[in-house]
Amino acid sequence: MDIAERAQALALKIRKHKASIETEEATKNAFVMPFISLVLGYDVFNPAEVIPEFTADVGTKKGEKIDYALVHNGQVQVLVEAKKVNDPLRVEHASQLFRYFSVTNARIAILTNGEVYQFYTDLDAPNRMDAKPFLVLDFSDVDTTLLPELAKLSKESFDLDSVISAAGELKYIGQIKRVLATEFREPSETWVRYFTTKVYDGSFTQKVREQFTTLVDKAMRQFLNEQVNDRLKSALGGPDSFVSVSNAVEPAPTAVEAEAPAAGESDLVTTEEELEGFRVVRAIVCGEVASNRVVARDTKTYFGVLLDDNNRKPIARLWFNRTKKYLGVFDENKVETRYALERVEDIYQYADRLRATVARYRDGVAIPSPAGEVLVPAVAE
Template sequence: MDFSERLEALALKVRNQASAIETEEATKNAFVMPFIATILGYDVFDPLEVVPEFTADVGIKRGEKVDYAIVRDGEVQLLIECKAALGALKVENASQLFRYFGTTNARLAVLTNGVVWQFYTDLDAPNKMDSKPFLVLDLLDIDETLIPEIQKISKESFDLDSIINAAEELKYVGALRREIAAQFREPSDEWTRFFTTRVYEGMFTAKVREQFSVLVRKASKQFLTEQVNDRLKTALGAGVTVPAEPDSAREITSEQAAEDDLDRNTEIETTLEELEGYQIVKAIACSEVKPHRIVHRDQKSYFAILIDDNNRKPVARLHFNTKQKYLGLLDETKTETRHPIDSLDEIYAHSDAIREAVKRYL
């Protein structure tokens, strides 16, 4: 697997197991050590590369430990402090990292609960760890633009100068994106005033603020929806090219060609929720097959998820066109069973059945 595939595989494990992880030690074993080994590429069983319970006495603080130190060429390059998977990460959790940062050669530090990974450096003052991370990786919602930056920290591609040079922009762009997202979810008074005064000529009174806070929130959601729909229409209009199967693997018949032609309908409207459901099924199926082989094909009555864009190889069907949503799963005889779901997260409860469906075509 390449780097992004390994990251997606670990993310799938986190989605499936995070709710069952209750202690810090369990978090280390289930998520942190696999991240160090499979994503960063260090041997967790080699004390010359990964030092668990790393100790460096700091002033009057004796015997305090950082959970892991990553060593390259005999020098500590990265410090990692862990918390339990269900616990929220706060800067107060990083007290050991702050103290150790200035006593080692490390320019990078990580605070993690195995799900969210916060990366720190010393942009504000030399040899003093910043109070805010320059990069935040959430394995439950991976920002693909950060994958190349994470890869720079891996053993194979480690490039400290490039990491530090990019850190300032990453820090502020990331912080701005999170703040903008927060304002779209729940506009502050300042945000509401900013837009209201540009469209409303009267005084910005308490009553006007109350009225426009609702309108600004509504307008923000509509704007986002329009942007997403525009991108979906562009993507669907451009189409997706999938490598064709060799003739030996897929026999083309007149019946097959007719079915394929009937499946294509220009009046079909693909929704964002269907694409989100597709991404969940794809993430589950990626444990068995390469991601590019899992494709979707929307139809009037259901949204199909297929292997190799072949409707004889269905993985699942999403029936999202009615008030009650259903996940359709097919057995060996192609008999479909519809499972009612109230939220997309419930798809994960059928992970084993989805994987079994994929295995039947391999």
């Protein structure tokens, strides 16, 4: 499995079991050790790779311990401090990490509650851990754009210099994205005031604030919809283009293995791009179901991805047999909407839609689209 699949497998485990975890020790055993072993690839039972209860005397502080120290090339490179799952992480939790950071060779410190992982380094002052993380990975909603950076800390691909060089940009991009997400969920008074003063000449009274809070919220959502529509129209060939929709259930050929055409259909050619797209879809949804339940079917017109090899449970269609590539996703009525892709990696932009589709099949209930998602109007072909 690649790191995306490993991360999604851990996300599924956390989602299943976190309600039953009541102690810090249980959090370490259930989630933190699997993160170190499954996701990062270190042998948690090999003291040459993972040192539990790592001790380094700091000034007058004697015998304090860090939960784990990760060793690479014989040097301690990463410190990990764990707290109980469901407990919010606060800077006070990192006090031991702050002290240990200056007396070890480690350049990376991780504070975690088993579900949220905060990564720190020393961007602001040498050998002094920053007060804010440069990367935050939340396994309740994995941001797949962060996984390539996480891979640089894995045993197989360890590249500390690359992590440190990218940390400054990651730190501020991550913080800006979190601020934007908060403002889009619930515009703050500062945000509303900023836009109001750009378009309204009167005083910013309580009545005006209440009126423009609604207007700013509505304008932001309409703007996002328009941007997505414009991009799709451009990709599809012009202002009169549209996103196509078709019924999902139709006859399909015999199931095939992901790596080869179906038996008896030798004229089918399964391309490497289709296989890559299938792997991306499988990596996205394996946080909801086991990866072996996600099956590929190739046809002459599209490459299908199904749950449980069941034609009534379509997850996605890859329309790659043409000049422009499209991803087909399905709503709760099994109606397909196609989105233009510039690259196979663009499938990650629709991760929430794909996971919601699989969750509906898994739970057997109607699940609305993820909160805050921009839905693009579409018309039938």
